[in-house]
Amino acid sequence: MCGGLPNSSVDRRLFTFVTTRLRWCAGIPMAPQLFDAVLAVWVSVTDRSRMRAMEQLERRLCAMPGVSIGIHALGGVGFRFKDVEFAHLHATGLFDVLLRPGDAETVRRRGEARPHHRFPESSWVSYWINDDRDIPGACHLASLATDCLAAGIALPKSATD
């Protein structure tokens, strides 16, 4: 596997704790955005190369035809292709991408991404941005999703599809 691996940084451990044990907090208005902002502040202070890589990824994805950004409901930045959210980037550098079931299985088998951190059986895959060496891998995953959408192929509607 060439990149996109998680590390055991404080913010990622906290993120894992909150998303597994305090998931109910997501129902509080703006709580996910506040939590993501806290993590973003932490990362911008403690791991600037990761923050720079995340910014670069955002710029690269926004430069792709048809891609726009928006607020992800569970915190972080969502990436949309013609109003379909196909990926989102959390402040920890966790990049989740929605693929066709076949593509998801392929990238997981090749080690190009890992099963989604919350829904490992779904068509979502997870990829961790640690520095700018992880950007090509993330862009590859994003282009798999946008190519499908551009070709009119629908992606699964929910994590349980």
Place this chain on the structure above:
Amino acid sequence: MANAGQGALIWPSLLLVPFIIGFVAAWCWRHLDLGQGPTIGYSSVTAFIGLFGAWLVFREGMICLVIVAPLQFLITITGSLTARVLFKKSGPLCAFSLPVIFLAGVLEPRMAGPSSSVVTDTLVIHASPAQVWPHVLAFGPITEPPGFWMFRMGLPYPESTTNTGDAVGASRACNFSGNAVFEERIVEFEPQRLLTFDIVKAPPDPELLGHLDAHRGQFELIGNPDGTTTLIGRTWYTLHVRPGWYFDPWTELIFREVHLRVMRHVRGLAELQR
């Protein structure tokens, strides 16, 4: 700020104001195409300017600013990061969001008024209620230097208490550092058991003005079978700043330290007498 019951305008909570500040700031920066890192940096500067302005223009107390700073920074940053993404899209969503934010700022304070609560602290004194009671009524200067970090930063702390009589209606004065005086009037007086007083006038301290009203204080003495006394100190207060879940713990912490400074002094005087 005014009481909700008087129908006057109330400021939105200190959750909404910094969020709006961050939101508006991101709108101003929308053409700069900022990433998350620079947005966080610029928002931090914005939050700092807000705090500095509060100190310079509104004469907010330093302790208040220290307490509010974490909230100010984090919520401003949250507002900026949220709006940064929002304003990268053009179209009706952006135009829609600004009136929504404005309406939230107007409507939110009408949904939550000031909050009232009581802080209670307990201390066991190795002396009888008869030995403790005189020192509850009045005590001389507390010479021990303050240990609590906020007192060392300049928050007024109790130094002595005087009274003009030992009956309902008598006046008391609780003297704090920096010549701050809380004028009190006794409303309940049961010797060796209960002393309750209303706070009729608080000092014009910037740490309090508009933020917090202390209404009433109380000392209750309970004689224990082993000859000791359980001294209970209570303060009733109303908090005018929100969100309550953030400011209540700070308020309780401050009143607790005030209580304990006085109660430990009373304990020292009473136990010395034995």
